Amino acid sequence: MIAYGLGAVSNSTKTRGLATFLMIFYNQVMGLPAAWVGLGTALALIFDALVDPVVGQLSDNTRSRLGRRHPYMYAAAAPVAILFFLIWNPPTGLEPLALFGYMMACLLSIRLFDTFFELPSSALIPELVEDYDRRTVLISIRTLCSVVGGLLMMVFAYQVALREMPDGSGGVLAKDGYFSYAMAGATVIFTTILISSAATHRFIPWLRQAPPDRRSGREHLGDIFSTLRNRAFFTIVGSGSLVFLVSGVTGGLTLYITLFFWELTQAQIATIVTFNAVGGLIGASLASPISRAIGKKEAAVLGYILGAVAELTPYFARLAGVMPENGDPRVFYIVASGAFVTMTSWAMTGVFLTALIADVVEDNAVRIGRRTEGLLFAADSLFKKIGSSGGPAIAGLILSASAFPIGAKPGEVDPQVLRDLMMIYIPTLIAIYTVSISLMAAYNIDRRKHEDNVRCLREAEAAGGGEGPPS
DSSP states (O other): OHHHHTHHHHHHHHHHHIIIIIHHIIIIISOOOHHHHHHHHHHHHHHHHHHHHHHHHHHHHOOSTTTTTHHHHHHHHHHHHHHHHHHTOOOTTOOHHHHHHHHHHHHHHHHHHHHHHHHHHHHTHHHHOOSHHHHHHHHHHHHHHHHHHHHHHHHHIIIIITOBOTTSOBSTTSSTTHHHHHHHHHHHHHHHHHHHHHHTGGGGGGSOOOOOOOOOHHHHHHHHHHHHTOHHHHHHHHHHHHHHHHHHHHHHHHHHIIIIISOOOHHHHHHHHHHHHHHHHHHHHHHHHHHHHHOHHHHHHHHHHHHHHHHHHHHHHHHTTOSOOTTOHHHHHHHHHHHHHHHHHHHHHHHHHHHHHHHHHHHHHHHHSSOOHHHHHHHHHHHHHHHHHHHHHHHHHHHHHTTOOTTOOTTOSOHHHHHHHHHHHHHHHHHHHHHHHHHHHTOOOOHHHHHHHHHHHHHHHHHTTOOOOOO
């Protein structure tokens, strides 16, 4: 289970790297306008989202010696690693339009090949474990690996590869350190994909094989539309899409806010990332016992609200004039505490978002008479990526609307620019949080309904003479 979970480190390394550094690297280091970077990231995510249903359907219906999922998982390792390295090492001397084209080529390619691992790997979850609580344990391990692995890569970036020197050289605003960061990230991606794929390889004989599919294209479309009409799927995917939208916005602006609004040093930012890694570990560990106590949906809503409050409180304190001035050590402790609570709460919520989608698999199979794990996770991924595609675009628009300068230095940005930035950013977050939490609260599959769905499917398989699902 741990080796399988390590596969999530690949995606979190790529996702956190792009979310945290892409905007500031191509905007502040390479000189592209922020709106260009935001638009390019949004277009790449939309492309990625459109690819997901194709990969999901391929994965559901592939018949091979390696089963439905593993051919794609193994094939993704080298391309994703190579492309992650290339995106942080553009050729020198490119004109802005050519540099934008290079960035787009790398973004489109890395997202395409990452889908070939992430979707089939996620679709294994309902096949490996079907018990309501043990499924949460497996997803907790996977989430724990994702959160902690991704945050440790951030610690490596801030403390080693992109470390700011005592004389002020280096750091995230200097190009030189991105080479070693890219090399380390590519190595982690390649290694963890292979470990996860190999760890689940021995289960291939027990995983479900794709049945002969003689259905028409209209029947395939019927599966898709039936899935979209599932209330549980609609509500949790809608909520998750908005979670990813928030993640895209905050990811694109995190370094701008910590460096320029709070004026923290890179050493302090690295410490916050370390605290976040601990918070992610705690949050993922708490998911299983809390879900047993109060249920997955209730725990997800609780974690989401706590995380939102913890994130917003320091901003409100500064705008209300009760936050200490920048440079006061208390600023770091307040911001770090808020980030820790946010990461702990949202790591727990992230477990439940995946677990709740996994529980839709059986619910949908009862409704349409066919298991479509790949299609469900592809559709989930599609809508989340469409949602997250708006994040970088919104971040770029916020930076443009607030007239944030290129080549800015901490402590030298006009305070009115920073205030304008936050006066747009905070209401945007609140609006998204409100809708997302409301959708999550409307999810309607609980423990009893899930167990009824599993029992119904077992009875149908037994009546058809087939084997029951693996335990």
